[in-house]
Amino acid sequence: MFWELELVLFVFLALAAILAIEAKDLLVSVVLMTAFSFITALLYISMGAVDVGFTEAVVGAGVTGILFVLVLFKTSRETKD
Amino acid sequence: MNKRFQSPIVLLGARFLSPYIFMFGLYVIFHGHYSPGGGFQGGALLAAAILLVRVAGGEKIGQLQLIEKLTTPIGVIGVIIYFGTGLSAILAGGNFLDYGVLPFPGVVEPAWSRYIGLLIIEVGIGAAVMAILVMIYDNMIKGEDYD
Amino acid sequence: MVYAATDLPNRADNNSAMHAEISPNGGPVIGNYFIQNAYKDAKTPNIVTVILGDYRGIDTFGEQLVIFTAGLVGILVLRKSKKLKK
Numbered sequence: 001m002f003w004e005l006e007l008v009l010f011v012f013l014a015l016a017a018i019l020a021i022e023a024k025d026l027l028v029s030v031v032l033m034t035a036f037s038f039i040t041a042l043l044y045i046s047m048g049a050v051d052v053g054f055t056e057a058v059v060g061a062g063v064t065g066i067l068f069v070l071v072l073f074k075t076s077r078e079t080k081d
Numbered sequence: 082m083n084k085r086f087q088s089p090i091v092l093l094g095a096r097f098l099s100p101y102i103f104m105f106g107l108y109v110i111f112h113g114h115y116s117p118g119g120g121f122q123g124g125a126l127l128a129a130a131i132l133l134v135r136v137a138g139g140e141k142i143g144q145l146q147l148i149e150k151l152t153t154p155i156g157v158i159g160v161i162i163y164f165g166t167g168l169s170a171i172l173a174g175g176n177f178l179d180y181g182v183l184p185f186p187g188v189v190e191p192a193w194s195r196y197i198g199l200l201i202i203e204v205g206i207g208a209a210v211m212a213i214l215v216m217i218y219d220n221m222i223k224g225e226d227y228d
Numbered sequence: 229m230v231y232a233a234t235d236l237p238n239r240a241d242n243n244s245a246m247h248a249e250i251s252p253n254g255g256p257v258i259g260n261y262f263i264q265n266a267y268k269d270a271k272t273p274n275i276v277t278v279i280l281g282d283y284r285g286i287d288t289f290g291e292q293l294v295i296f297t298a299g300l301v302g303i304l305v306l307r308k309s310k311k312l313k314k
Binding site for chain 2: 050051054055058059062063066067069070071074
Binding site for chain 2: 268277
């Protein structure tokens with residue numbers, strides 16, 4: 001579609017990925033990974049694949065987010081490294 | 082979920098939001114012929130609506146929407162709907178999963194028969210995906226502690 | 229990989245090889261059949277649904293079996309058994 005929109009989305013995508021790796025609190029990592037998934041869904045939609053983007057938004061930002069938060073509550077919240 | 086994370090405001094928000102997500106999931110499944118969406122996306126939306134109340138409300142309130150024992154039968158029924166549609170196409174004299182030969186009452190053209198067959202299998206996919214995602218969550222919540 | 233990606237055709241380019249009706253070696257492009265005949269075969273405007281459910285129905289069935297197997301493995305690994313508790 002518009003290359004300016006996709007450039008902004010790619011910049012935010014890289015930003016979310018780097019911050020999710022570098023964060024000390026694992027809950028912050030999970031939230032940033034959800035944001036990563038959502039930006040990926042927006043990129044898919046801007047490329048014209050609406051079905052794939054819909055699946056990515058529902059599964060990546062909804063269900064796996066809930067499952068990761070559940071695993072965080074069952075284990076510890078801090079990283080060791 | 083743990084007791085110390087429960088809050089009535091979060092629970093109220095989840096209870097307010099959950100029926101709308103559920104309704105949107107049903108819309109995505111049944112309107113998948115005309116708009117983006119289909120069985121898998123709709124089933125994941127239904128599972129998200131149920132899991133939202135389960136995360137916010139804890140074990141007892143979450144069971145009010147879909148009790149835990151029902152999840153495995155619904156998943157099996159969803160797979161059987163899909164497989165049974167394919168198998169009945171063989172019995173009607175066609176190939177496996179060829180909906181064009183299915184004898185629906187009042188349908189003459191094979192194209193409209195395929196239309197109804199697609200609708201049936203999407204309901205099957207949606208039921209299976211919803212039940213299995215909720216089932217995985219329940220098993221993780223009530224699972225054994227390995228520490 | 230970046231150097232190779234610069235040679236790819238642009239998105240939404242009508243004249244690229246994959247959108248043509250006849251492929252460069254002379255045969256027909258198979259994706260063309262789906263686009264032209266999806267509505268006639270199943271009376272459904274959404275081509276993605278027709279391809280996933282009708283033309284590639286066995287593929288979707290395998291996908292559903294994968295999800296079902298994931299649920300079964302979840303039961304086997306995670307569910308608390310009553311016999312072991314006693």
